[in-house]
Amino acid sequence: MKFGICNELFENWDFVDVCKSAKAIGYDGLEIAPFTLAPLITDVSSTRRSELKKIMADNGLECIGLHWLLAKTEGFHVTSPDPKVRQKTADYIGELAQACQDLGGHLMVFGSPLQRKIPSRHNGEQAREFFVDTLNRILPALEKTEVSFLLEPLSNQETDFLLTSAEACSILDDFNHPLLGLHLDVKAMSSESIPIPQILQNSWRHLRHFHANDSNLRGPGFGNVDFRPIFEALYNIHYPGWVSVEVFDYSPDPETIARESMSYMKSCEPV
Numbered sequence: 282m283k284f285g286i287c288n289e290l291f292e293n294w295d296f297v298d299v300c301k302s303a304k305a306i307g308y309d310g311l312e313i314a315p316f317t318l319a320p321l322i323t324d325v326s327s328t329r330r331s332e333l334k335k336i337m338a339d340n341g342l343e344c345i346g347l348h349w350l351l352a353k354t355e356g357f358h359v360t361s362p363d364p365k366v367r368q369k370t371a372d373y374i375g376e377l378a379q380a381c382q383d384l385g386g387h388l389m390v391f392g393s394p395l396q397r398k399i400p401s402r403h404n405g406e407q408a409r410e411f412f413v414d415t416l417n418r419i420l421p422a423l424e425k426t427e428v429s430f431l432l433e434p435l436s437n438q439e440t441d442f443l444l445t446s447a448e449a450c451s452i453l454d455d456f457n458h459p460l461l462g463l464h465l466d467v468k469a470m471s472s473e474s475i476p477i478p479q480i481l482q483n484s485w486r487h488l489r490h491f492h493a494n495d496s497n498l499r500g501p502g503f504g505n506v507d508f509r510p511i512f513e514a515l516y517n518i519h520y521p522g523w524v525s526v527e528v529f530d531y532s533p534d535p536e537t538i539a540r541e542s543m544s545y546m547k548s549c550e551p552v
Contacts, residue, residue, distance in 0.1 A: 285310030346386035375422030394440035431464035436472035462489035471496035478514035485518035502545025
């Protein structure tokens, strides 16, 4: 199993120090939130992208890709009823795909709960139609960069669209495109009525990436979620991808979270 960690946990740290710490603790991959680099990904020059890629490589880290794609941005929405907004959003996601490739990454996790909510005076079916249209507009950029775009189901406490793995898989089945896939997150899956190991079994065909965290918004091992059956399920479906630590509660401190999360995950791996 390959373990990575999300860089926004190390808030306000220099990028070199993030990489050194992550590698020293035992992580082999770094997942990047674009807002930690600049307000917009287009503000990050090609020179800086090359520098960041080299820093990761020099510290023995692979760039996994990007997540929190539209966080802290304005004017983007994948389920907007306005085709101009959908095109603007698709164009920006295309810029993110190019940045992902420039950094050495190969996937983008689409969570961004606020930028996918069902628009007012519309229903879920209409939102799905708008989203499908946006995905079609994104595909040329994905094909150009060979970066995968992964749908992330989230709980109804965060958004009102794309709430379950089954819903995401339904969209992916309709597309049947090699650069569209599924991302699953323990925190989000904890809100579903189906046990997490069963969700993994049901959705293995589309699963490309995985976030390890607890339903209490902290790292694996910092709450009540037992990762042993989860990791066993990942092994049983022969999951080949990364397991990235992503937290939303940054206490007590980044290094403690990273170190204890890694120790707990290692203890849960099937023998």
